[in-house]
Amino acid sequence: MPLVLTEEQAMLRDAARGFLSEHAPIAHFRKLRDAKDPLGFSRDLWRSMGEMGWAGVLVPEAFGGSGLGYVEAGVILEEAGRTLTPSPLLSTAVVAATLLNRFGSDAQKQKYLPGIAKGEAVLALAVDEAPKHKPEAVALTATRSGNGFRLSGTKVLVLDGAAADTLIVAARTAGSAGETDGVTLFLVDGAAKGLARDATVLVDYRNAARLTLDNVEVDADAVLGTLDQGFGALAVGLDAGRAGLAAELVGSASQTFDLTVDYLKERKQFGRTIGEFQALQHRASHLFTELELARAASLKALQTLDAKPDGAGPIVSLAKAKAGSVAKLASQEGVQMFGGMGMTDDVDVGLFMKRIRVAQEVFGDPAFHADRIARLRGY
Structure with a gap:
C-alpha cells in the first residue's frame, strides 16, 4: 500500500488536530500537572473522545464503536503526541480494545467494549514486573482455587493503572518465568479485594501504577483468551x-x-x-x-x-x-x-x-x- 493517508484519514487527522488544539493544548497538560491530578487525565475529555468516536476507534459498530482501523487510531495518537494530550487512548482504546476484540468471549465483549466506546471505561494492561520491558518474564502466579484462580505478585509501570476500572493482568498458570508457555491473561476488577495500587508519577508527569496482588480471587470467566496460551x-x-x-x-x-x-x-x-x-x-x-x-x-x-x-x-x-x-x-x-x-x-x-x-x-x-x-x- 502507498505510504500516504487516504482522503478520509487526512480529514480525521485535521479534525483531531483542530479538536486537540482547542480542547487539549499543552496548557491543558500543564494544568493537570500543576494540580497534581490523581488520575493524570480528564474524565470529561475522555468522554468527549467517546462522543467523537475516538475512544471506540477499534471497537466494532455492533458494540457502539466506530469500527475503524489501526491507521485511524495512529492518526489520532500522532495528533495527541503533538499536544502531549494525557488520556487513556493508548491503554484503553488501542491495547485493551485489541485484546478484547481478538480474544474476548461474547460476554466479555458485551461487558467492556460499549463502555470503552463511550469514553466511560478505563482499562489497563499489567505485564512488566521489572524496570526493563521483558514480557516473557511473567512471574506473577495464578493458582487454581475452586472454580477460579488466586493471583499473587507485583506489576510495575502500568499505564493508567491507578485510574483503571479493570486491569488485564498477565499471570503465570504454568511453567516458570522466561517461558512463553504457561502465561494467561485475566480481567481483574479494579476494586478487587487484595489488589493494592501505588500511583507513580513518571518523569513526564504522566501517571502509572505499581500493582500488588495478594491472593486476588477471580473466577474462570475472568480468563481472557486461552488458559496457559496467553502469550x-x-x-x-x-x-x-x-x-x-x-x-x-x-x-x-x-x-x-x-x-x-x-x-x-x-x-x-x-x-x-x-x-x-x-x-x-x-x-x-x-x-x-x-x-x-x-x-x-x-x-x-x-x-x-x-x-x-x-x-x-x-x-x-x-x-x-x-x-x-x-x-x-x-x-x-x-x-x-x-x-x-x-x-x-x-x-x-x-x-x-x-x-x-x-x-x-x-x-x-x-x-x-x-x-x-x-x-x-x-x-
Whole structure:
C-alpha cells in the first residue's frame, strides 16, 4: 500500500488536530500537572473522545464503536503526541480494545467494549514486573482455587493503572518465568479485594501504577483468551500498543521540530537569525529526513496491523525502534538549539523531551526491538 493517508484519514487527522488544539493544548497538560491530578487525565475529555468516536476507534459498530482501523487510531495518537494530550487512548482504546476484540468471549465483549466506546471505561494492561520491558518474564502466579484462580505478585509501570476500572493482568498458570508457555491473561476488577495500587508519577508527569496482588480471587470467566496460551494474545496487544506509541512519538517529534524551526527563525546572534547559520541548517535538514523515515515506518506498521496483524511483529518493532530513536534525536536537537532555556519550564520543548524518553521505554526501547527483530528473523 502507498505510504500516504487516504482522503478520509487526512480529514480525521485535521479534525483531531483542530479538536486537540482547542480542547487539549499543552496548557491543558500543564494544568493537570500543576494540580497534581490523581488520575493524570480528564474524565470529561475522555468522554468527549467517546462522543467523537475516538475512544471506540477499534471497537466494532455492533458494540457502539466506530469500527475503524489501526491507521485511524495512529492518526489520532500522532495528533495527541503533538499536544502531549494525557488520556487513556493508548491503554484503553488501542491495547485493551485489541485484546478484547481478538480474544474476548461474547460476554466479555458485551461487558467492556460499549463502555470503552463511550469514553466511560478505563482499562489497563499489567505485564512488566521489572524496570526493563521483558514480557516473557511473567512471574506473577495464578493458582487454581475452586472454580477460579488466586493471583499473587507485583506489576510495575502500568499505564493508567491507578485510574483503571479493570486491569488485564498477565499471570503465570504454568511453567516458570522466561517461558512463553504457561502465561494467561485475566480481567481483574479494579476494586478487587487484595489488589493494592501505588500511583507513580513518571518523569513526564504522566501517571502509572505499581500493582500488588495478594491472593486476588477471580473466577474462570475472568480468563481472557486461552488458559496457559496467553502469550500470543499478549504479543498482539503489545504490538498494537507499540504501533500506537510509534505514532505518538512521531507526533511529539514533529511538534518538537516545528517549535525548534520557529525558534531558529526568531533567535538572533551576531546580528543574524541563528537559522541562517549553515551548521544549524544541516542539523535541521538531517532531522527532517529522519522524521519522514520514522513517519513512513509508523504508517507501514499500522497498515500491516490492519491487513495481517499476526505477521506484523517485525515491522511494528522496526517502527517503535525508529520512532523512539528519531524522537530522542528531535528532543535533543531542540533543547540544544534553544540553549539552556530549552530545559526550563517556560519552554515546551523540555516537556516533549521528558515525554519522549518515557514513551521510548514503554513496551520496549530500541535495543529491545532490535533484538526482537533478530529473533523473529531466526538469528
